[in-house]
Amino acid sequence: MIELAAMPLLQVTADLWFVVRILVFSYLLFQLYLMFRDSQIIFGMAVIVSAYFIFVHAVSVTILMLCFFLFVVFGNQLQMLVMFGLEPLLGVFGIGSGRFHLEQNEFMRLEQKVAQGETLGASEMSFMQQYSTKQMRAQQMTGQLQEQQMRRRMV
Amino acid sequence: MTMLFLEELQWVWWIIIFLMAYYYYNWAQEHLAFSPILTLVVAAILIYYLVIVYPWAGLLGWFISIIMFSGLLFMGAVFAPFLFRAKPK
Numbered sequence: 001m002i003e004l005a006a007m008p009l010l011q012v013t014a015d016l017w018f019v020v021r022i023l024v025f026s027y028l029l030f031q032l033y034l035m036f037r038d039s040q041i042i043f044g045m046a047v048i049v050s051a052y053f054i055f056v057h058a059v060s061v062t063i064l065m066l067c068f069f070l071f072v073v074f075g076n077q078l079q080m081l082v083m084f085g086l087e088p089l090l091g092v093f094g095i096g097s098g099r100f101h102l103e104q105n106e107f108m109r110l111e112q113k114v115a116q117g118e119t120l121g122a123s124e125m126s127f128m129q130q131y132s133t134k135q136m137r138a139q140q141m142t143g144q145l146q147e148q149q150m151r152r153r154m155v
Numbered sequence: 156m157t158m159l160f161l162e163e164l165q166w167v168w169w170i171i172i173f174l175m176a177y178y179y180y181n182w183a184q185e186h187l188a189f190s191p192i193l194t195l196v197v198a199a200i201l202i203y204y205l206v207i208v209y210p211w212a213g214l215l216g217w218f219i220s221i222i223m224f225s226g227l228l229f230m231g232a233v234f235a236p237f238l239f240r241a242k243p244k
Contacts, residue, residue: 012209015204015208015209016204016209016212018204019200019201019204019205019212022197022200022201023201026183026186026187026197027186029186029187029193030186030187033189037189
């Protein structure tokens, strides 16, 4: 702890960062030796290239590796987080495809209520009517679009 | 009595320092076994920085590497179901 107080913090960080680079380079050398032990020339060139990347572009390489792990290795997890975590949350505020799910769920719940023989309140009734009219309009729009497309194909 | 304890602690500290140096030398030897010169160079760098200049960092790294690579965490996972078992009703 005395050393930490006496040394400037930047110097400590730089020294330990250098040690980390040495460790990473050692691990990499071991792997390269396993891969290229049959060909000394390829091993030497790979050592030079990897040393260049580790000791000159360490920060960029680290960021690139992190991006690789985030988007390629954990890409499916990320997609699930967006689809099942973020989109429903945004749907509450009317953003994205999740905005349809809330009223759809509400409609299904009320439909079930009706099927069980319970009576609906005034606001629930008006919601049902609004939602059904919206659905019908959407279906009509879809039908019109389909008709138009059919006509275009006929012509 | 206290002084005696501190003096003994000094001895313990020197033993820890020696073990740390040996650990890092051994690490270099294991990972760079194909080149004795490279082993010496890397071991010298590691011992200079992690044992002589910043022994606290070397000690921290030593403990972390023991926790990560010794299998302690696997053992924890093995015994966790027995330690944190749900109480029978």
